[in-house]
Every structure is written in structure tokens, then in C-alpha cells.
Amino acid sequence: GAVVSQHPSRVICKSGTSVKIECRSLDFQATTMFWYRQFPKQSLMLMATSNEGSKATYEQGVEKDKFLINHASLTLSTLTVTSAHPEDSSFYICSARDSAGNTGELFFGEGSRLTVL
Amino acid sequence: AQSVTQPDIHITVSEGASLELRCNYSYGATPYLFWYVQSPGQGLQLLLKYFSGDTLVQGIKGFEAEFKRSQSSFNLRKPSVHWSDAAEYFCAVTPSSGATNKLIFGTGTLLAVQP
Numbered sequence: 001g002a003v004v005s006q007h008p009s010r011v012i013c014k015s016g017t018s019v020k021i022e023c024r025s026l027d028f029q030a031t032t033m034f035w036y037r038q039f040p041k042q043s044l045m046l047m048a049t050s051n052e053g054s055k056a057t058y059e060q061g062v063e064k065d066k067f068l069i070n071h072a073s074l075t076l077s078t079l080t081v082t083s084a085h086p087e088d089s090s091f092y093i094c095s096a097r098d099s100a101g102n103t104g105e106l107f108f109g110e111g112s113r114l115t116v117l
Numbered sequence: 118a119q120s121v122t123q124p125d126i127h128i129t130v131s132e133g134a135s136l137e138l139r140c141n142y143s144y145g146a147t148p149y150l151f152w153y154v155q156s157p158g159q160g161l162q163l164l165l166k167y168f169s170g171d172t173l174v175q176g177i178k179g180f181e182a183e184f185k186r187s188q189s190s191f192n193l194r195k196p197s198v199h200w201s202d203a204a205e206y207f208c209a210v211t212p213s214s215g216a217t218n219k220l221i222f223g224t225g226t227l228l229a230v231q232p
Contacts, residue, residue, distance in 0.1 A: 006160075034219055043207065043224045044161075093160060095220070105151075106211075106220050110160035 002028045004096055006109030013084055014117055020080045021112045023094030029074040030096035034106070035067075038091040047092075050077040074099070084116045119144045121210050121223035129229040130198050138193040138226050140208030148210040150191040151220070152182055155205045164206075167191060178202070203230045 003026040013019050023033055031052045036044040048069055049057040056069035066088075068080040077096075081088050093111040120143045130136050142148060149168050153161040165176025172184040182193045191208060208223040 036222075041227075044222045046219055046221070049219055091158075095161075105163060105166060106209075108153075108161040111158075113158065 002026075002096075002098055002107045004094065004107045004109040006092075006094055006112050008112060009110060010113045010115075012115045012117065015085050016083055018080055018082045019084055019114060020078055021092055021094075021114075023077045023079070023096070023109055025075045025096045025098075025107070028096075028098040030077075031074060031099045033071060033077040033094055033096040035069065035077075035079050036093045036095065038093060038111075040091075044093060047079075052077075081114065084114070086116045089114055089116045119148065119210055119212065119221050121208050121221055123206075123208055123223035123226050125226045126224070127227045127229070129231060131231045132200050133197050136193075136195045136198045136202070136228070138206050138208075138228070140191045140193065140223060141189050142191065142208075142210045143189065144210060144212065146212070147186065148212050150182075150184060151209040151211075152176065152180070152191075152193045153207045153209060153222075154178075155207065155225075157204075161207065164193070198228075198230055200230045200232065203228055 005024045007022045033050040035047045038044045047062045050069045050071040052071045058064045071077040095106045095108045122141045151166045152164040155161050164180045165174050167174050167184045175181050180195050205225050205227050207225045209220045211218045211220045
């Protein structure tokens with residue numbers, strides 16, 4: 001199946017710093033990618049839909065100035081957590097569909113665990 | 118609005134026993150339905166999916182699921198559970214195969230397997 005790669009898999013940062021997480025589709029093109037957030041022992045909550053070449057669409061309650069999304073190419077989307085605080089500590093997962101395919105299947109990255117001290 | 122309900126937060130079964138994880142969805146039409154599995158600290162792996170046709174779908178690792186339109190359900194089953202099946206299972210729905218359609222997840226069911 002198609003592969004989605006996230007980097008870094010784990011990151012620890014100090015409060016007030018910014019952290020960038022990359023999401024790449026390795027063997028397919030994705031005009032749309034999705035960013036999810038997962039708190040411990042909870043489900044995945046959709047944060048935003050990343051659209052190549054245009055602005056991301058954020059879900060209700062997600063601060064777009066806090067979570068900056070850039071989808072500059074058909075294989076790369078980035079999520080930047082700006083001025084991170086301990087409450088931003090979470091597991092962030094990206095996903096994408098093959099733009100050329102028609103299966104509806106969403107391929108997931110392995111996730112990035114952010115810990116803000 | 119679409120929603121997905123997984124009534125069982127936590128299930129424990131004995132190794133070798135059968136398993137059924139429940140999933141109900143709320144949507145006006147027949148959506149695309151998925152089951153994913155997540156091991157601790159890992160991403161998600163697709164077990165199986167239903168788009169149309171045969172309502173009983175086979176997946177990987179011996180799992181199957183049955184779509185029942187009348188009950189708006191898509192329950193996951195396995196006849197004999199292995200210890201390695203212990204993980205979190207998520208049911209998910211999307212309205213169609215369109216690349217921009219987002220996937221909505223249920224709250225998950227944590228499966229524990231007793232020896």
C-alpha cells in the first residue's frame with residue numbers, strides 16, 4: 001500500500017518554542033492531507049484539512065494561528081505548533097489519499113509525539 | 118452531521134475466543150466504512166473497508182466485518198483472537214471516496230487479550 005511518512009516521530013521542546021512536523025506521501029501524490037490530534041487513551045480528532053497550494057481548512061475550535069499548516073507540494077504538508085505549551089503535548093498524526101486513486105482509503109503516518117516541557 | 122459510535126470502550130477476551138467489536142454510524146446515505154487498528158504509540162493500520170457490494174468484507178489478520186444497513190452498523194469480528202491482537206480499534210466513516218472528504222473516527226475500543 002501507499003506510504004505516508006512523518007518526521008520527527010518524537011520531539012521534546014521547551015514551552016514557548018515552535019515545532020514543525022513534516023508529513024510526506026512517499027509514493028503517491030496527495031492534493032489533500034489531513035492532520036489529526038490524539039490525546040492519551042482517546043480517539044483521533046481532526047484538526048485541519050491541508051490543501052496543496054491553498055489555505056488549510058480548520059475544524060471548529062482549532063486555532064489556525066497556533067497550528068500553522070503549509071502544503072507547498074503534492075507530497076509534503078507541514079504542521080507547525082507555534083509558541084508551544086504543555087497542553088499542546090499530544091500525538092499528532094497525518095494522513096492522505098492518493099489523488100489519482102478512487103478507493104477512499106486514507107493512509108496514515110506513524111505519528112509524531114510532541115512533549116512540551 | 119456524520120458520527121460514529123463505538124459503544125464499548127474496553128473489551129477483554131481470552132486468547133482463542135471469538136471477538137466482536139461494535140460500530141454504529143449516523144449518516145443520511147451509505148458512507149464508506151473502515152476499521153483501523155492502532156498499537157500503542159504507533160500510527161493506524163487499515164484492517165478492512167466497505168464501499169459497496171457484498172456486505173461481508175474480509176480484512177487482514179483474519180478480521181471480517183459486516184455492513185448492516187438496517188441497523189446502521191459495521192461490526193468487526195474475528196473467530197479466534199490471538200494475543201497479538203491486543204490494541205486499540207477504531208471504526209471510521211467518510212461520505213465517499215473523494216480525496217477531500219475527511220474521515221471521522223469513533224472513540225475507539227481497547228482490546229485486551231487474556232492468556
